[in-house]
Amino acid sequence: MSNANLYALFRDRFPNDPNALFLDAADAGRLHYAEVSEQTAQMVALLRQLGVQKADRVVVQVDKSIHAVMLYLACLRAGAIFIPLNTAYTASEVGYFLRDSMPRLFVCASAKQAELAALAADCQVPKVLSMDADGGGEWLDQARALPAYEPIAELDGDDLAAILYTSGTTGRSKGAMLSHANLATNAQVLFEHWHWQQDDVLLHALPIFHVHGLFVALHCALLGGSRVLFMPRFDTDQVIANLTRATVMMGVPTFYTRLLEHSDFQPDLCAHMRLFISGSAPLPAAIHAEFERRSGHRILERYGMTEAGMITSNPVDGKRIAGTVGFPLPGISARVADEQGKVLPAGQTGVLEITGPNVFKGYWQMPEKTMQEFRPDGWFITGDIVTMAEDGRVTIVGRAKDLIISGGFNLYPKEIETEIDALPGVKESAVIGVPHPDLGEAVTAVVVADSTADISEASLIAGLQDRLARFKQPKRVMMVDQLPRNSMGKVQKNILRETYRDTFA
């Protein structure tokens, strides 16, 4: 049987040309495909030296860099389970992930090492090493000193490649377990479906701690043996300056909104672009239309989630319809059901359920939570409310889950409410997403204070600094005397959303 290690699949596709460039990070360096094998082998040697074996977890909270990509590939190659964390997470958030995933190794930035190493020791993590985007930190020093020979770990398709944490409606983050086969099949499907070619050049401005930037974008390029213009973050000027060198860009809707706001964004910049792809959050139809007018390109919108990678996509050839997320990808079956799981006829609104080789292996150490998200016949309940037309085209019309998507990051109100409610002087709170011209939705908290408390919007936000990453903190806090409730006592968030609808208009 052939090795199902995803790294082996990539390695087989690397171009033979020694000059073939993989990552072009401009001043931050370049990496050729020919160098990947040696660098990842040295990293595997270091992982082994640190005691990391197959199925051990490696938690990584480092800035986006070529080295971070090599570390990801090295973990695949070693058969270790890669767990990337958002760089904005505070120490208290990181502590949760370390305790939950029990890694053998934690890799973090030097600047945070003193604080995080103490935390890791507290969480019984045996090893901590630093890695910096500029090549500093202990990690690279130690790896470079090691021999570059390490075999690719022999794996089964069901072996885990990564655990990606996604917040939950209960406020506790859940680790979605993704196998080598989950990632490999989804990557191959996207590669074919989006007509990826070796001479495609990917403009990469997404973070690499989520499915979108780490898997969807990088895996397509790796399968193509293609070049990636690898940017540290989304900076509108930099993206515009590089568009003429790229053929494909993947982004969240905020990227497209920001490009349209820039007066230099003109059709000639996009003349040899092949594809603009959007996902992670709904792309407003008005942005779709305005983008076509300004660039001559119809954005290809696709839809996915951490637990399943990419699920549907508009076609490359064929109609890309604004406001729809296209058709289930090859190999993925989709149906629409009511809350009880009764399958509904085409055209009716319900929750999207799916099966396919892309669907994850369950939540790390949460078998009951996993069971709740699957139907007895094995279909995964996405929690997205959709309609599916007779021809299979899917339109997302809402969410059954209480979720806010801000700039492509998913935030669960429950987690934010729990932190606000723990602050002194707070009686209760409700957190909602309110339309925001740049981020799509912005976190807004509606708070009732204790009768004797003296708290303000500023004091509440200050109180959250060490508890929640900045992007989760409310952009506005509204103080009210009471929250609207229905006859069952449940907070009516729809009324709050309506009341504060124009806050960021």
Ligand code: MCA
């Ligand atoms: C940054 N800030 C945010 C966000 N990003 N606040 C709310 N929502 C955000 N998304 C805050 C910072 O905390 C900071 O606050 C201020 O905004 C400026 O920070 P900066 O880092 O300069 O922001 P930025 O560079 O302008 O970032 C905005 C961004 C970025 C480019 C939209 O968030 C981004 O790259 N988003 C992509 C997320 C993504 O990859 N999602 C894919 C998930 P302060 O000034 O107060 O300190 S995967 C997924 O969803 C599924 C599987 C799928 O289908 O893809």
Ligand code: AMP
């Ligand atoms: P995550 O929890 O980060 O995996 O995000 C997954 C969720 O993002 C999905 O369940 C959807 O609610 C949402 N999502 C992803 N892509 C799209 C899209 N193109 N349109 C609307 N929502 C999307």
